[in-house]
Amino acid sequence: MFKLWITIKKDIRVLLRDKVGIALMFVMPILLVIVVTSIQNSTFQLVNKNxxxxxxxxxxxxxxxxxxxxxxxxxxxxxxxxxxxxxxxxxxxxxxxxxxxxxxxxxxxxxxxxxxxxxxxxxxxxxxxxxxxxxxxxxxxxxxxxxxxxxxxxxxxxxxxxxxxxxxxxxxxxxxxxxxxxxxxxxxxxxxxxxxxxxxxNSQTTVNEIPVSKDGTRRTPNATQHNVPAWTIFAMFFVIMSLGGSVVREKVSGSFIRLKTLPTNYWVGLLSKQITYMGVTMLQALVIFSIGIWLFPFMNLPALNLPGDIGALAITTLICGWCAVSYAICVGVFADTQEQANGFGAVSIVILAAVGGLMVPSFAMQGTFKSAANLSPMHWCLEAYYTLFLENGKLKDITNNLAALFAITVLIQVVTYFGLKRKNLI
Amino acid sequence: MAVAETYAININDMEFGYPDNPEVSFTQLNLKIAKGERFGLFGPNGAGKTTLMNLMTGLLKANKGHISLLGHDVDKHSNTVSKLFGFVPQDFSFYQELSPVENLEFFGAWSGLTKKQISQRTDELLDILGLDEVRDKQVQKFSGGMKRRVNLAIGVIHNPQILFLDEPTVGVDVQTRHAIINYLKKLNDSGTTLVYTSHQLSEAEGLCDQVALLDDRKIITQGNIHSLLKEHQHKTLEELFIDLTGKEYRD
CATH class of the missing domain: 3.40.1710 (abc type-2 transporter like fold)
Incomplete structure (x- = not known):
């Protein structure tokens, strides 16, 4: 435990001194959430109010x-x-x-x-x-x-x-x-x-609009309820910009090689990175949700309503964060340079987001893309979030989504293991 | 067993080839380094010095033969062996975002030291290597010489019995080189076996008592430095080196 604690301390220090990485992980996604929600809210108002x-x-x-x-x-x-x-x-x-x-x-x-x-x-x-x-x-x-x-x-x-x-x-x-x-x-x-x-x-028949929810509540969805969960997922996957580069730096600087000569298993290092950056993803979600709840009303945007099942929200966020961290480590292991990790990382998460339905709803996609959405971890996380945020679902309603997300995460971990073996890093 | 333990390092009939480049290989390599020696491993670029050092430290695995450190097989007892030696790579293999204290804390913990031992050794080493005043500053702002000293401090934090040094003084000024060499001599006086590679042959003459010249993955000569110079009738290690390995580019 002492080694793990010291390693976590090391990872936190390295992270805190990576100012650009912190900006990319927090400032950029927050801006993205605010801008996209504002724009989409304007579109909603254009159609519904203006x-x-x-x-x-x-x-x-x-x-x-x-x-x-x-x-x-x-x-x-x-x-x-x-x-x-x-x-x-x-x-x-x-x-x-x-x-x-x-x-x-x-x-x-x-x-x-x-x-x-x-x-x-x-x-x-x-x-x-x-x-x-x-x-x-x-x-x-x-x-x-x-x-x-x-x-x-x-x-x-x-x-x-x-x-x-x-x-x-x-x-x-x-x-x-x-x-x-x-x-x-x-x-x-x-x-x-x-x-x-x-x-x-004149038609005498009125048309009622009722949003479907798991618990029968009739909360009308808005731009905030749609965008905050979606872009929080994107933000979590953005840890690749710091973590992927950090793994590459360890390899390139020779720290990895030195660690291999020491009487400690490298799994301690990997576990530490996962714990540290999962903490980061939880913090990202906390910050973005808080902005949605408390800051959005001051910006004339609808306030975020948290789902009733906060436990399910925490579990979903945790598994999604774990998946994002696993993916970042995997890219870091296979990339030879920081440029490769950052470039591939950024482009790949945009693709995963697009395929996963963050930009266009997956139900609106055509056959092949609809099937491809199942391969994107962001899709499963988004489905779980939407069930919680839009339909006020419970943990039992999202178990299938979480199981799929968990399975993809385990697969990424296995690929990472073979990558480390292949590159003689463990 | 008793014979093996008289050696810090014992390599018997070792064979090795990279899977993706089988032509680059060691065959039937034998090398013995006694406890407490200051052993220099020299050779032109591409001779196999770093590969041999990686094999001795367990970073690479031999295809055949045995390598043991203080009587422990490197492959079979990797966990025990890794506590016996320290490694100072040529690259700055540490976290430049961290301070010397933070680096030593991390690598000390991974070397198996307790919190108290880390704290004690950190104070000692930073004092000896002249890094006390910058102990809490980020290493990335240090000069090359200071980084070399941090690199060395990390390699010796756990008081290893054998210390592998891959060009520990490359790119440093005369003052830092003297400080590092003097520290290594003191370390050796306290019983640590040194295994050292460098292209600074004049520096090596002052540090090493035993040397091996390596060329094309073969040990072409080995022994006491003074005996070798006498045997080949050369005044300096550099002359001996040129005589045995030639003047052509060897990259």
């Missing part, structure tokens, strides 16, 4: 186009601005270049006339099918010219699809209203009462 600025060039003068503009305003997703009618469609692109809007819609000339023609045609067909006499002129032009959406390339595809869906929904509403009015007039020869029209067109 409105997307949209510019509409209405080249039509009829009623249907006005109804369309009104329907788009009522969706609640857009902040609608109209360009003067005198300006042509191309002016929308200019306005978007000036960042006045991220979306633009051009409603073509004769839009209302075409909507009216189509509704008369459809109403006529409906009358005929009721056994009444309807106007279904065979040569009527029932094709409405397409609406054109201009968009800023910064808009993500998912957001563009939502916009397109909203626009189609608004169009549907305008066309249905027109058809209904025409049909009603054809039958009753009077205007459709507004109250009835609203009852017929």
């Amino acid at each position: 409105k997307l600025p949209i510019l509409i060039s209405n080249q039509d003068t009829g009623d249907a186009s006005k109804q369309l503009v009104s329907a788009l305003s009522k969706i609640g997703m857009f902040k609608v601005s109209l360009t003067p009618q005198s300006r042509d469609a191309a002016s929308i692109a200019d306005a978007m270049h000036n960042k006045d809007a991220v979306l633009g819609i051009v409603i073509p000339k004769d839009f209302s006339a075409k909507v009216s023609a189509k509704s008369k045609h459809v109403a006529g067909k409906a009358m005929n099918s009721f056994g009444l006499e309807g106007d279904t002129a065979k040569n009527a032009d029932t094709n409405i010219d397409p609406l054109t959406i201009y968009y800023n390339p910064i808009l993500q595809e998912s957001l563009r699809l939502s916009v397109k869906g909203a626009l189609q929904s608004a169009m549907q509403m305008v066309e249905s209203r027109q058809t209904l009015r025409t049909l009603y007039y054809s039958i009753n020869e009077k205007q459709l009462p507004e109250k009835l029209e609203n009852e017929m067109l």
